[in-house]
Amino acid sequence: DIQMTQSPSSLSAVVGDRITITCRASQGINNYLVWLQQKPGKAPEPLIHAATTLQSGTPSRFRGSRAGTDFTLTISSLQPEDVATYYCYQYRAYPWTFGQGTKVDIK
């Protein structure tokens, strides 16, 4: 199975800060990666697919990037409504595998 290593496990930042979350795949997955946002008590919502493509409705402050097997989710200016847990997952191969999650809150 492809392993997805996500970091950090949590972070706390000030409104307006730029934050980054990283997922590293244990082998090549091309661009077959989704970033999910899960707010407390809610279902996960896809933000980005194909590593860099924003889904409809995703604010432009979210950006996905890729460097080899390293994938990054950047929030350019953290907003209060961005408090959530973020997950990555690869869909290059079955089984889908997920990062461990990054819990983001406001300082």
Place this chain on the structure above:
Amino acid sequence: QVQLVESGGGVVQPGQSLRLSCEASGFFFDRFSMHWVRQAPGKGLEWVAVISYNGADVKYADSVKGRATISRDDSKNTVSLLMDSLTSGDTAVYYCARDPRQGSGSNPAYWGQGAVVTVSS
């Protein structure tokens, strides 16, 4: 717009069975593989099963292999998951999700709102 709506969750006793369903709308259902993913309370996401776009191929996580059956009915735009011999370890929210991958291309990902399954005596 694309919608995935799960149903069939509830409270069941250990050893019993449960069938979850996911009704899809807003896209050509028979062109996409469909997945089930679960999330135990306070935990991360765990992939459960997939069925290919034409129903010819199915795969399961080791944790449910032999106890789960995924199926699809393209006439009803529905994918189902039958779980047998349920244990407390199966307690989770179960989500259906559309596979973003189609051939060598990629499409937007979609997830349902989830169905809660509680296994308890």
